[in-house]
Amino acid sequence: MxxxxxxxxxxxxxxxxxxxxxxxxxxxxxxxxxxxxxxxxxxxxxxxxxxxxxxxxxxxxxxxxxxxxxxxxxxxxxxxxxxxxxxxxxxxxxxxxxxxxxxxxxxxxxxxxxxxxxxxxxxFIQDPLADKELNIIKNPLPPYRLGFVGHADGSLRKWVKEVLLYLKKQVKRISRDNIDFQSFYPSSVRRFYYLEKLGYLKNLKTDYILRRQYRAAATSDLVRRKATEEEFKENIKDNLFTFCMRGGGNFSVRFYETLAQGRIPLYLETDTQLPLTDKINWDNHFLRLYPKDTVSEIEFKLTAFIKANDLEALQLKNRNLWENYLTRxxxxxxxxxxxxxx
Structure with a gap:
């Protein structure tokens, strides 16, 4: 009933x-x-x-x-x-x-x-494999491919812009929006530096497309937006791992996109609770990293993760996780x- x-x-x-x-x-x-x-x-x-x-x-x-x-x-x-x-x-x-x-x-x-x-x-995302079959990456070997497509910029100009946007949001929060306070977190800048750090790992080969603006500034151009979305999905499909971290809010849409395509998130922990923790042992599905992890610590964690998992089986496991728990x-x-x- x-x-x-x-x-x-x-x-x-x-x-x-x-x-x-x-x-x-x-x-x-x-x-x-x-x-x-x-x-x-x-x-x-x-x-x-x-x-x-x-x-x-x-x-x-x-x-x-x-x-x-x-x-x-x-x-x-x-x-x-x-x-x-x-x-x-x-x-x-x-x-x-x-x-x-x-x-x-x-x-x-x-x-x-x-x-x-x-x-x-x-x-809740649209199924990226709605009219496609899951393409398992067979017998993955080092260096393992790490993908990312998105907004990441470590320039001083970007820092200044992030500060101004944050101040504007705080005025809006107080005067109209009734949203929770959130400390300053320049996500695009930090994302740039975390991606740079991962680039030093010997057993990863990076496949990054870094954009200076959100959605490559294609939010109003439907043709261009569709092209950038396809580029985003193709990058996830082509790489065994995808780097996932929070954006403006303390959650990652990319995380769910990665699971839906049967790939493995490298997930940056920022005090986030994931859904259905009473049902899902999340650490069986991705590698959890922390902001203060050094390159050698990440290398150690990644090596241990790869040894502990059948990477082909994990791809199917992650797709099934999304289908069986994370759709509407x-x-x-x-x-x-x-x-x-x-």
Whole structure:
């Protein structure tokens, strides 16, 4: 029997679509049949298993619906129901008075700062192999290929630009956006230096395409954007390993793209919690690095990782991980299995 969820259905309109919790996107917009195996809307609060606020909380404040949210929480308390809330975007927002029964869904944030039960959402991506077969790299031998396509720039000009962008975001955060504070982190600059460090490893051959701007400044040119996206996907496909680290938010979309293509992330740990840690032993799927690791330490870790793993089998294992846990349907199924019994 599906989990029954109660929400403020008046907010499930096209105007808010980009900010709606993914379960409601599937129930009320895409009308996918599979979602009805796991969740259904309850028209009344009493029969519901959970109250679920339909919009990203920071967006809720921005459009003047925060009082409606507080009223929703009060009603959940009166009904003694657990509440699910969602914050999206790079930073998310968690500066709210939460009831004891609240569960927070977000893309990441910083694991050490979580102050209530948190479910981390994967970044839901389109299947890069939708019309293709998984191409296993057979019998990989050293030097192992390490790929990266993306925004990375270590110049002084970029440092200055990152500082100005950060200050602008802080003004916006205080005046309008209602997002969590995040320390200055010039991701494109740090990415450049980490990639440079990995280039010194003897048992890696790097295949980098470094861009000075996000998406090679092709966000508005559809033809050029498609070309850069294909270049990005081809680079992942062609290389056994791909370097993955956070961007503006403390999560990596590239990480999920890499798993979906059956490749192996070299993942830079920045106090990030990954999804479904109660189901997945993540260290069986990638090599975890830390910002302070030296070249020799990374070399040692990489050698140990390669000795401990069948690299051909791991490619298929990672593709299966993405299919069985990290797509919209798979993730919804695991939420259903976890929360139906509570």
């Amino acid at each position: 599906p989990v029954k969820i109660y929400t403020q259905e008046s907010l499930l309109i096209q105007e808010h679509r980009k900010h709606i919790f993914f379960i409601f996107l599937e129930l009320s917009f895409t009308h996918k049949e599979w979602i009805r195996d796991y969740f259904e809307l309850s028209a009344q609060p009493r029969p519901a298993d959970y109250f679920v606020w339909p919009l990203c909380l920071s967006y809720t404040r921005r459009i003047g619906e925060y009082q409606s949210y507080l009223n929703f929480i009060k009603e959940a308390d009166a009904q003694q129901k657990k509440v699910w809330v969602y914050t999206g975007g790079d930073e998310g927002w968690s500066q709210f008075k939460q009831p004891q029964r609240l569960v927070h869904f977000r893309l990441a944030g910083f694991k050490s700062s979580y102050n209530l039960p948190t479910e981390v959402l994967p970044t 349907e798979a993730y919804a199924k695991h939420l259903f299995l976890k929360y139906r019994s509570e």
